Amino acid sequence: MPFPRPTLSDLRARVASDITSGLPTADGLLRFSNLQITGKAVAGMAYLNYGYLDWIARQGVPYTASGEFLYAWGALKNVYPKPSTVAxxxxxxxxxxxxxxxxxxxxxxxxxxxxxxxxxxxxxxxxxxxxxxxxxxxxxxxxxxxxxxxxxxxxxxxxxxxxxxxxxxxGGADQELDGAFFDRMLAAYQSTPNGGSDNDYVTWAKNVPGVTRAWCMPNGFGTGTVVVYTMLDDANAAYGGFPQGTNGISPRDNRVTSGNLAAGDQLTIANSIYVQQPVTAMVYSCSPIAAPIAWTITGLLAASLTTRAAVAAAISGVLFDQGAPLADGSSVDISDVSAAISAIAGTQGFVITSPAANIPNTLGYLPTLGTVTYG
Incomplete structure (x- = not known):
């Protein structure tokens, strides 16, 4: 059961009650009474102490830590903030x-x-x-x-x-923000390294500055290969977040040829993964292929430009969360898209007529927002 932290008003009332009960012959509640002023000061100090203890408790576990303590918890799992990089x-x-x-x-x-x-x-x-x-x-x-x-x-x-x-x-990326670092740090505590499991490759890819999303496909290009798809949603926002370069493997792999050598962003990611991967795996660093999805929505023909922009953002948000370049049976659920649009003011009565069913994820292709038609 959580401890209910008393408010400043509660503490003032408690101190005032203690004063009046301890000095029954004195009126310590008058506006300019020395006792009342002293009591308020004591209550204020107690409130600050409660706040400090509350802050200490939050830093004592990874889930609520912040600032330097967040970084310290990450360091215990060998996770560090990604520095800025030059293009x-x-x-x-x-x-x-x-x-x-x-x-x-x-x-x-x-x-x-x-x-x-x-x-x-x-x-x-x-x-x-x-x-x-x-x-x-x-x-x-x-x-x-x-x-x-x-x-x-x-x-x-x-x-x-x-x-x-x-x-x-x-290749240019800004220094990682605390929110993104928190997600990677928490994932490190939740996922134990397994010597080259799917999650390991995803973690290694996300440790590269600029990489925001990653997926792993074992044996994607044949037995012994591992295909790692990545997105750089912030650093490459001008390109829809897609890596800019050539799909391939690291030149440090002695199986590299002129036909499978990575370049650009894919090369940076391949080189970073190579020093951590199992020695037998041939790891391909790849960019997904954009697969724009067209949408038809009825009931919002009179919607303002602001509302339409919010609808597009809501659809993009669901595609971001559920889209994946993997043939693993996952899909983008239309019901979740409807729920996201329903949360926008002024969208009552809409109906998504296309796509008519959930959008299955396909290997190598990442669903993105296409044309939105209103009827």
Whole structure:
């Protein structure tokens, strides 16, 4: 049975009762009585002590811990907050063959975000300079899609100052928030490591900065293989959360070939898992394929744009929670989508006419929000 923490008013009443019962000949309840003022001070101190004891109790178990104590509980399970990471990719500039651009040259994005070249590079015979750049500031803001305009920070003779991103600049992630760290820490206490079970691969993938969701498919590409699907919902929000790169395995695996080598986000994840996985497994780091689901909803034809946006968000929330790129018999339940929409004000009387049944999850494909038609 939980201990009911007394309120400040209760404590003041108790102290006042103690004063009047201990000094029956004195009136300690007058507004400016020294006894009343002293009693309120004592009650206030007792209230603070109760609050401190309550805080101590919350830090004493992983489920309610916060701040440095939350991190301490995580450390006992070898779970630590994911640090921010820097984005990297390739930028191409036209130039005169033979001209060299030194490492450390600054490249500027159109919004003034800066990047730095990582190695000295020479303009090729075709008049193209391809430089590997890394964002100067860690975080998701460094991620940049293909085609984005880039300029040299200082002019270089023989190289055109204006270029473009030709290989997506990705890998940037913000420092993990306490809420996400709490979920991983609690999962570590609930799931005992089993030397390479499905849950182990999911845990290892989620430990990679930027990764928010992960799934494991044993023998997905044949006997002895393990396929790990991941999503980076925050870091790659511009791409719907899908990893940007090439599906494949880590180059540290001696079975790697030019046809199964991972790249981009998938490479980062594959390398992180490789140092923890069983030595015999061939682990493929993969991005799910988006499978947009179209919806038809009647009864909301007159709904405002705000309401429609809330409906779309509600559907996306259920797809986020229940969608999975696995053929494990799971599905996205229409009843849960209806319940999520029903919780939105002004949606009374709606009916979901399509899809007409629960949406089964399919191996390799992740259900996403498609077109929503109102009738």
């Amino acid at each position: 990297s990719g390739q930028v191409t500039f036209p130039g005169t063959p033979g001209v060299t651009v030194d490492a450390g040259t600054q490249v500027v994005r159109s919004d003034s975000a800066t990047f730095t070249t990582q190695a000295s590079t020479t303009v090729g015979a075709g008049g193209t300079l391809v430089v590997q750049v890394t964002a100067d500031v860690a975080g998701e803001a460094g991620n940049t899609p293909v085609g984005s305009l880039m300029t040299l920070g200082t002019s270089i003779t023989g190289v055109q100052s204006t270029g473009a991103v030709t290989t997506v600049i990705t």
